[in-house]
Amino acid sequence: MPIQLSRQRLADLLIDPREDLDLEIKNWLDLRGDNDAKATFAKATLALANHGGGFILLGLTETDRGCVEAEGRPPTLDGYSQDVINGIIQNYADPAFHCAVHIVARQDEQLFPVVVVPGDHRSPIRARRAGPHGNIVENNAIYVRKPGPRSETPTSGQEWDALLRRSLANRRDEMLDQIRDLISGAVPAAAQPAGPARFDQWTEQCLARWEALIADLPPEAPERCPHGYYFVAYELIGDLRTIPPGQLPELLQRSVVRHTGWPPFWFPTRRGIEPYPIDGVVECWLGREADAGAFGQHDAAHSDFWRISPDGLAFLLRGYQEDGLENRPPHTLFDVTLPIWRIxxxxLHAERLAGNLVDGPATVTFAVHYRGLAGRSLNGVNGRRLMFEGHVARQDAITERTTIEAASIGPNLPEIIHPLLAPLYALFEFFDLPMALVTEELAQMRRGNL
Known part of the structure; x- marks a missing residue:
């Protein structure tokens, strides 16, 4: 039986969730009998679709103590079936689109519906009808996500520009995918910045800081990532804006890219696990002992350590999600798709942070390091990429880096990732990473098809 890692990615959404621009939290809406509830749900899906996609968690409510289950759990979750959800969208959305619906278990084994809203639309989605009595949803209205977060109609030229730019980008991406089916190209590398000393020093400092934080933990503590880890680090070169320290949290929250349930550089806001300023940078470590109560338990894949400097430097270290699978011992598997998604x-986070932190063009020096590879077998553990056992790594660690223009990342993501990750995959007995696999997996990621 294939190991359903996709279910684990969705379960990540239920770990300390917080509403943001690409995540909406709703209580137990009666989507069968309550027309106001249907309109409320439809408005959220329309806004997320125009925002570029996202997720809706049902059955939860936000409180001062964090996100908890809402009152009124129904006897069954039949009212949140794929047919019910997409029937509402068919009634309200023009053009209509399809949402995936999953019933996902939280760590306490309670089940909640998770709706994955796609965002790869080539034109803005409008409301084809009004809500009951003309309330909640307006006929022919177009909704977008705004800070708060709120689902409202665009009212400024900037909001309209962002919406239309996203639609045009989706058309461009579709055209590029068609071209990739015919030829295999490569994105030109940016000119190398003079001297990587600052970047290398930053990476070494971040690793030393993480090692100091885990020094007092038991040798087999999952927060230490005893079976291995990977890290990414990057440096932005350009005309950096001067950001007052008090504005950094909001800027970093806007820079989070969520295509999966556990995005890189996630910025939690719950007391006790929130990022903090230290030594002139923003730091977050989810492996602190005090955090165990927030998550119920720790594992290496959810004990992120990251740092971001207002000087344009970023670092993220994370353990392997494969080591947390129930039916396989740790340090045995290496998933064929996860590196493509995670990197x-x-x-994309580097691209977005550059847009928020740099005036004008920006160059990105990006490095990725994998450790704890020796003895792992390359496999498709999510059930979509079945592989024969036997591609085993003998080398334990590898580091690769690239330098590209920030503006080229979104349009040329497959062409950047393929040469960056091909040497990693080759460690598994010369496995030749197909360009088609990279392109297809990135398209799945961007559509939210977990």
């Missing part, structure tokens, strides 16, 4: 998200 893709990290590169």
């Amino acid at each position: 893709g998200e990290a590169l």
